[in-house]
Amino acid sequence: MTFEMFSAAHIAGLVVFVLVMAALILFRARLREPALNRLIRVTLAIVLLGCELSLQASYFMEHSWWIGSLPFQLCSLMVLISAVVIIANHKGFYDVIFFLGSMGALQALLTPNLDESFPHFRYFEFFIAHIGIVAAAVFILAVERYRPSFRSVLLAMVWLHVLAIPAAITNIVTGTTNFMFLARKPGTASLLDLLAPWPWYLLQLEIVAFGIFLLLYGAVRLFPESEQAKGT
Template identity: 70%
Template structure:
């Protein structure tokens, strides 16, 4: 069966996303306890790493591994960044994880570029990985009290271009891949369908990404007002 957007299975996956968000917010103080904090970090990191490893193994098992299997899609890169942040906590990557991870994973969850439907392995791998990325991005905000500034928005825009470099080089070198949808729009329905043709939609995406980053920045400020989380100076 082909994946059907906004089907019962799709809504079920989105319900799990909402449940994960609620749990992180509700149990944020408990997750700051050192022992529990470490367990959550390691557990989520292992889950994300297993998602990528299992995907690569599925390509190999089905004799389908190729240059297109490289983890150069934005969400694949953010999955790796999420695992690094959760395991080693480099605050230099907080801007990339929060802004790029949230933007990419949320868009993917709402309009999945997915062919396989429930209960195919790829269905579970796709939604677990993307929900994990959103959870990691929310974790550093709610639990670790990361607070972005306007300069964080600019840094996120720069990070977007940094991550696009290997994707663009591979697209040009192979002539077959479409990492980060730099070569063409995805074959399945997405927000990119409302934009102009290639290459003009890439320029439009620059502006859209910046606006989304600003909205995420505003969302954190709103979150502070709603759940009264005080930022820590070390998380700036």
């Protein structure tokens, strides 16, 4: 079955997303207990890594693996980075998974670049991976009491460009890949459809990304100070 935006399969994925985020927020105090905290972080890391490994394995099994299957899309990179950061509890990289993870995965969940629908494997892998990315971001915010500063916003912008380097190089070398949608807009409907044609939408994306980071920063600042700890 071909995936359709806001179909029953899409809505079901979004409902699961809301339930997972609500559980992390509602049970945040209990999730700070050392044993349970460690269990959740390890479980989340395993789920994220499992998603990427199973996706790559599916390409090999279907004889469809090629250079375009490398994990250079923003969300693929965030799956790997979030898994490492969340299990190591490396607070120095909280800025990366909170801002970049939230921005990329939330857009992906709202406007999925997905061909296969329920019950195909890639439907489950897509939603589990992207929900997992946002779960990692919400976990460090609600449970670990991460509080970004304006410097965090600037660091997130820097990291966005750093992660775009291998994607851009691969796009140029192959001439066919479209990692991070730097070479062209995706074939499916997305927020990029509202922007100018290539390459001008890349400049507009700089403004959009910075604006989203500021919105995330402002939203976190609305939390009571007692619920947050100073970030990096």
